[in-house]
Amino acid sequence: MAPVPDPAAPSPDPSASTAPSASPSASAPAPAADRTAPDGAPLLVMTGITKSFPGVRALDGVDLDVEPGEVHCLLGQNGAGKSTLIKVLAGAHRPDGGEIRWRGEPVQLTSPTAAMSLGVATIYQELDLVEHLSVTENVHLGHEPAAGGFVRRREARESTAVILARLGHPEIDPDTLVHDLSAAGRQVVSMARALSHDVRLIVMDEPSAVLDPDEVENLFRIVGDLTADGVAVVYISHRLEEIRRIGDRVTVLKDGRVAARGLPARTTPTRQVVALMTGRDVEYVFPERPAAPDPGAVPEPVLRVEGLARAGEFEPVDLEVRPGEIVGLAGLVGSGRSEILETVFGARRPTAGRVLVGGRPVRPGDVIAAVRAGVGLAPEERKAQGLLMLEPVVRNVSVSSLARFSRGGWLDRARERSAAREAVRELSLRPDDPDVPVRTLSGGNQQKVVLARWLLRGCKVLLLDEPTRGVDIGARAELYALIRRLADEGVAVLLVSSELPEVLGLADRVLVLREGRVVHTAPARELDEHRVLDLVMEGSPAR
Amino acid sequence: MTTGATSGPAVPQPSPPTAAGPAGNGPHPPETTKDPAGPGKPGGPGGGPGKGPARRVPAALTDLRNLSLLGVLVALVVVGAITRPEQFLSGDNLTLVLTQASVIGVVTVGVTLVIIGGGIDLSVGAIVALASVWATTLATQEYGLGGILFCALFVGLGCGLVNGVLIAYGRMVPFIATLAMLASARGLALLISDGRTQVVSVDSVLQLGLPDSYVLGIPPLVLVFAAVTLLGWLVLNRTTFGRRTVAVGGNAEAARLAGIDVKRQRLKLYLISGLCCGIAAFLLIVLTGSGQNTNGNLYELDAIAAAIIGGTLLSGGRGTITGSVLGVLVFTTITNLFALNNLQSDVQQIAKGAIIVAAVLIQNRTARGSGTT
Secondary structure (H helix, E strand, C coil): CCCCCCCCCCCCCHHHHHHHHHCCCCCCCCCHHHHCCCCCCCCEEEEEEEEEECCEEEEEEEEEEECCCCEEEEECCCCCCHHHHHHHHCCCCCCCEEEEEECCEECCCCCHHHHHHHCEEEECCCCCCCCCCEHHHHHCCCCCCEECCEECHHHHHHHHHHHHHHCCCCCCCCCCEHHHCCHHHHHHHHHHHHHCCCCCEEEEECHHHHCCHHHHHHHHHHHHHHHHCCCEEEEECCCHHHHHHHCCEEEEEECCEEEEEEEECCCCCHHHHHHHHHCCCCCCCCCCCCCCCCHHHCCCCCEEEEEEEECCCEEEEEEEECCCCEEEEECCCCCCHHHHHHHHCCCCCCCEEEEEECCEECCCCCHHHHHHHCEEEECCCHHHHHCCCCCEHHHHHHCCCHHHHEECCEECHHHHHHHHHHHHHHCCCCCCCCCCEHHHCCHHHHHHHHHHHHHHHCCCEEEEECCCCCCCHHHHHHHHHHHHHHHHCCCEEEEECCCHHHHHHHCCEEEEEECCEEEEEEEHHHCCHHHHHHHHHCCCCCC | CCCCCCCCCCCCCCCCCCCCCCCCCCCCCHHHHHCCCCCCCCCCCCCCCCCCHHHHCCHHHHCHHHHHHHHHHHHHHHHHHHHCHHHHCCHHHHHHHHHHHHHHHHHHHHHHHHHHCCCCCCCHHHHHHHHHHHCCCHHHHCCHHHHHHHHHHHHHHHHHHHHHHHHHHCCCCHHHHHHHHHHHHHHHHHHHHCCCCEECCCHHHHHCCCHHHCECCECHHHHHHHHHHHHHHHHHHHEHHHHHHHHHHHCHHHHHHCCCCHHHHHHHHHHHHHHHHHHHHHHHHHHHCEECCCCCCCHHHHHHHHHHHCCCCCCCCCCCHHHHHHHHHHHHHHHHHHHHCCCCHHHHHHHHHHHHHHHHHHHHHHHHHCCCC
């Protein structure tokens, strides 16, 4: 079924509904107050919600109210309670206490189905799609249009096509397997699933995290269309600039409590928002770059990449990283930046070119050879590619250096422990205990565990793929300082990040990539965001 | 499986980085620092904040699952002592139970390692049959005890090699590769033996099964079982090989990107499983004084069942040798109890099934109760 806007909601201001799609700088929809339901009742009021897990009070009397047609942003550090709150809202967690009113009526959200039947849809950060089913089947999963138990396939397919068109993605074939879609495509499917219900409130958990700038624009357009139809959006993001763009009001959570409620999204100073989240006045804090080295004393590059290429992914690339240097790769998703990193590491086999570490060529396409040569990778998907989630910190740290703690295959566990403990302490992991399961750590601390692994191994070249993804602002500054410190200690760092300020603020030298080609190389201090964006977007349809 | 939206806290699914999950992964998780030895955290032995010798307490002893399994075993012994006091507790009967457990126990140690490493081995029963048949042909018997032992081990290793190469380097799904091995090894065993029982006439082999060769009253078969168990435990808990096995089974991609040779690790695991089958085949030859192509029937299911009730995660990355061996002992004791009480094997099978279900339900419950995601 196509999404049905709330008939009770007054028709939206036409200028507001078209504004967001017109241009990025145009003003977003009118304030929420204009679109409150006629009876004045807010769409959703949560009062005094509490939820405890063994040992943790995740929510401690949280209030949230959402008006029809508004974009209500939820901000907070990791562990502030955002995810728990939206799971309560989605019916996935039952609150221990508090009241939920839906359009003025008290309700119990006892299950995801109950929440869905009220019109609450949730788009989780880690999308919950069935990979080997088609787009249509995913969109209608659990509520297939059926006659006598048989799925009415054509009807399902057609309604899916309608929703996809509405989402601005008519090019997605409803018969494609979700498996074959990009991250952005999957998110569209997830959103289409939400819209296939009669939805009044959509919760989006960091929807922009996996998207490129132009896809984020499309997301904003969709959000604008939805709110214009009277659908409310609860929007979670770490990116303050997005909240400024599309948000109406902001609720800030901190340590399971509401730190501020219903702030105006556009006019509240960033400094104040950050202070509410962290108790500190920081946004992006980058460490000082070291003074340019004396030209005579420039060390030889430890990593040298010569004509490395992978057909269909990236064209021959040359680059050098010296000890103590941080080199950044900037580009959109699909520009080949992560692919280059993984090929340097040997996780992908190059079709041409070679990689030299310390002057010696490394066997191509062989991770073990790369690790032996002194290369380490902090992969993009920390949980899926980096960590052994069932294991404690110590085993995650020592896994690449087991040979050092063993004789004839027998482990010296005492030495392993003390070495891991030292590495973990050096990175000031919290909690400072190598025996806690790694899955209980926050994103930033999990990243530190991955770094500690390579630190312990004593690697010379560190490849970082999105090192701060899913890491909150406070912890980012700490990671930046840590990466800089590793470089100062003589490690050569090659950094990939989709966040330009990060590349520009942290790296010494930046390679700008577009469609698998290096289009520009310059010292980071000679570049700014606009210049890089120009280079990255040049010639692309978005311009 | 449930989706990320609804999965219970027992499932260690990757929650979003922002999750204020039950584990309290916030910047200030006081509970994790205060109590690092939370209940039911495998791998985190209950040493508490004292990092010294208290840590040396074997993880196996503090593992709740093994304790509960031990409780079940004790309960079974009590039941046996009450229902058949004279027969059940007699030395002969206890020796019999342990002897019966030996063959499947050795197989289970190998299978447990394979499962922890993220694989599965359905071919163990067939390999036992093939090895027992090949090692008892008239031609092999001419070489005496040494020839029979060598042949059994060699056939086991060979089958493990084929499994391992197909899975690690041929990129076959373990389920399919070992299913194919199951079929062809059984077929080959039938071909070699022509369906006949091959009686062993080598005295030194038969001798091993007689009370004369018992060491301190313990049959050699049981000693082999104990030795394999101890070795398996050491390999899993005290060697780099064991650590890598857990890493590969827990997250193969992360293990690969950490510089572990995942393929070689997998190959070695199937070699170990094959070797265990060879040992088990030899034990079976000693026990029965013969080799048959019907040997080891359904061992694969018994071994997997024992591993599962012992707490080994079928998806890999977690499990204990102790748990699996306790699982074997529980099943063997039940079989013995039922036989002593003149209950038919159909009832035994039903009881086995019920125990598997109960064990897994209890494990899910305790995992949830321990309060970590």
